[in-house]
Amino acid sequence: MATMLDVSLRAGVSKATVSRVLNGTGQVKESTRQQVFKAMEELGYRPNFLARSLANQTSNSIGLVVSTFDGFYFGRLLQQASRQTESHGKQLIVTDGHDIPEHEERAVQMLDDRQCDAIVLYTRFMREKTIMALIESIKTPLVVINRDVSLARDRCVFFEQQDAAFQAVDYLITQGHRDIACITVPIHTPTGKARLEGYRRALEKHGIPWDQARVKYGNAEMSLGYELCQALLADNVRFSALFACNDDMALGASKALYQAGLRIPQDVSLFGFDDAPSARWLEPGLSSVYLPIDNMITTAIDQAIKLAGGQPIEAIPPFTGTLVLRDSVMPGPYFQSSSSDSSS
Amino acid sequence: MATMLDVSLRAGVSKATVSRVLNGTGQVKESTRQQVFKAMEELGYRPNFLARSLANQTSNSIGLVVSTFDGFYFGRLLQQASRQTESHGKQLIVTDGHDIPEHEERAVQMLDDRQCDAIVLYTRFMREKTIMALIESIKTPLVVINRDVSLARDRCVFFEQQDAAFQAVDYLITQGHRDIACITVPIHTPTGKARLEGYRRALEKHGIPWDQARVKYGNAEMSLGYELCQALLADNVRFSALFACNDDMALGASKALYQAGLRIPQDVSLFGFDDAPSARWLEPGLSSVYLPIDNMITTAIDQAIKLAGGQPIEAIPPFTGTLVLRDSVMPGPYFQSSSSDSSS
DNA sequence: CTGTTAGCGCCTTCAT
DNA sequence: ATGAAGGCGCTAACAG
Numbered sequence: 001m002a003t004m005l006d007v008s009l010r011a012g013v014s015k016a017t018v019s020r021v022l023n024g025t026g027q028v029k030e031s032t033r034q035q036v037f038k039a040m041e042e043l044g045y046r047p048n049f050l051a052r053s054l055a056n057q058t059s060n061s062i063g064l065v066v067s068t069f070d071g072f073y074f075g076r077l078l079q080q081a082s083r084q085t086e087s088h089g090k091q092l093i094v095t096d097g098h099d100i101p102e103h104e105e106r107a108v109q110m111l112d113d114r115q116c117d118a119i120v121l122y123t124r125f126m127r128e129k130t131i132m133a134l135i136e137s138i139k140t141p142l143v144v145i146n147r148d149v150s151l152a153r154d155r156c157v158f159f160e161q162q163d164a165a166f167q168a169v170d171y172l173i174t175q176g177h178r179d180i181a182c183i184t185v186p187i188h189t190p191t192g193k194a195r196l197e198g199y200r201r202a203l204e205k206h207g208i209p210w211d212q213a214r215v216k217y218g219n220a221e222m223s224l225g226y227e228l229c230q231a232l233l234a235d236n237v238r239f240s241a242l243f244a245c246n247d248d249m250a251l252g253a254s255k256a257l258y259q260a261g262l263r264i265p266q267d268v269s270l271f272g273f274d275d276a277p278s279a280r281w282l283e284p285g286l287s288s289v290y291l292p293i294d295n296m297i298t299t300a301i302d303q304a305i306k307l308a309g310g311q312p313i314e315a316i317p318p319f320t321g322t323l324v325l326r327d328s329v330m331p332g333p334y335f336q337s338s339s340s341d342s343s344s
Numbered sequence: 345m346a347t348m349l350d351v352s353l354r355a356g357v358s359k360a361t362v363s364r365v366l367n368g369t370g371q372v373k374e375s376t377r378q379q380v381f382k383a384m385e386e387l388g389y390r391p392n393f394l395a396r397s398l399a400n401q402t403s404n405s406i407g408l409v410v411s412t413f414d415g416f417y418f419g420r421l422l423q424q425a426s427r428q429t430e431s432h433g434k435q436l437i438v439t440d441g442h443d444i445p446e447h448e449e450r451a452v453q454m455l456d457d458r459q460c461d462a463i464v465l466y467t468r469f470m471r472e473k474t475i476m477a478l479i480e481s482i483k484t485p486l487v488v489i490n491r492d493v494s495l496a497r498d499r500c501v502f503f504e505q506q507d508a509a510f511q512a513v514d515y516l517i518t519q520g521h522r523d524i525a526c527i528t529v530p531i532h533t534p535t536g537k538a539r540l541e542g543y544r545r546a547l548e549k550h551g552i553p554w555d556q557a558r559v560k561y562g563n564a565e566m567s568l569g570y571e572l573c574q575a576l577l578a579d580n581v582r583f584s585a586l587f588a589c590n591d592d593m594a595l596g597a598s599k600a601l602y603q604a605g606l607r608i609p610q611d612v613s614l615f616g617f618d619d620a621p622s623a624r625w626l627e628p629g630l631s632s633v634y635l636p637i638d639n640m641i642t643t644a645i646d647q648a649i650k651l652a653g654g655q656p657i658e659a660i661p662p663f664t665g666t667l668v669l670r671d672s673v674m675p676g677p678y679f680q681s682s683s684s685d686s687s688s
Numbered sequence: 689c690t691g692t693t694a695g696c697g698c699c700t701t702c703a704t
Numbered sequence: 705a706t707g708a709a710g711g712c713g714c715t716a717a718c719a720g
Contacts, residue, residue: 049457051697054394069422078413082440096426113393251625395713
């Protein structure tokens, strides 16, 4: 591998000069400049990244650690993150935290060690305290995505999950459903809690009593959606609508419903969450809530880059979800064509 | 950030000694060893990764560039790659090639510059010639996944795509289907070509003439599966079975069939490819071909690590797909209960 | 066992 | 406009 010294010798100049033409810093006579370029060409010279980063104390890259690589959601996130980072002329380094806080923590540190200019962290289970400790223990600026850490509000980019869930269930209710079951995503995460809370608040708003039997605690996977829906059925709990806290589980649930001879939406209405790509192609099309994940990650990257550049930042307002209505919901038993809409 | 010098001063030893305890190399008296540890603790010392890599000429990490981050397929790939890499005590650095050969090429070079110990490349569109040139132009060993580059056979890890597709269509035929339509994935990729060729060969084996009207060229997306299936219907081509070259398009197609009032599998049988997680939860369950992607990437990483360690490697036999039969296929019009199976 | 010294490849004052 | 020299933080002989 040709080094800068090789180039300088070949071009008959000093390393300093080569460095100058390489970085476009300082003044270099056009003619010598050309010689240097020529020498670089001939030697197939490519600067050593590590050496450069070491000297500069920056690697011109931003790090991203996600809780997992799996699922359409993260695929989209990564893809957009990559684009956005590159549009800033930086490189994205991504790492899988395996959904384990300790692992995510190590991943962040490793990115810190690699001299990333900034780090973006997506975590589901890490505690706020740990996040704060992390922010303080590393030298690289950190922005947290999908979490609202109150002590570092301006480092956070997140969705209004609770409100989105609320909207979905509220919609179900205004469509005449009162017996609404719910299958949650992991309830030990802020996201899981928030979605369930949105469900609860919607019921509350309409004076529908909470029925513990109607909520089943899931983990986000299709298979669990299936099992929990079966459990609901086996328990004989009555519901005219089912709110699944993500589309994957909604799909699993739909299978259980089908096998029980229940039709969607005639017998039970189904509402998902995330608006997976498949939602619109299922039969019937799955109503779901869309989360502007692309916007969110783009914003997070921008924020990270500002931080990296030492620019002033301000808190990002939460992103909001929107309902995507398709065909998996039908007016329920309590539907009133022109309900006097008890708009609170 | 505390440096090694700080630690050495605090511990009253030299940098060399600190380096020794850090790497467990050479002999160090237990007592001084403890002092050094203590000093590191107190200073919250963390070795500078770049400096270390620069001195070592290795970053103890392996690079992976995928054609895109999107889709369940790559999610799974990345996840497994990450696990496997870490099980070898190395770090995985992944990069999105945006499905653009030039981009993928740059990504590989960038990983090369970063002193990765080895690089794994997943590309759909890059030409073999370019791949070969790349292998020769970089200093890091490269292993290619999902492609069979004959000039570098021992660097390749791939599936027997054609055979898998053949199996699927052959199965359809033995089930009594002769009018089988096909929706392809991008035909300019080896994968796309191979799957279509598998389809062709299966027809050929059974003496079914090729009918150009029955094959539609797709791009892998759900929406195109939908559109192409609609086109098939609009063109009035007759088919009792549809072979979609991936599950996403199969899903899109199923929507088109449904809207046309055609039932799966009663009116048309459907076969997918990839065995997406959703396949088994759809209604009816989608028959598909499973590709042992986890094994493949695991093997690729292992191969990469051997290469990195200068160990001898041998060519990896191609992986084979297996049919996963669910409920989307029914016996077709030519079905014979105990066909004299013209086993070739 | 431990310290000294010389790099790894590049950048950056400071002179000239 | 260019060169010399020192430094980024760590590793690796080579002496003691």
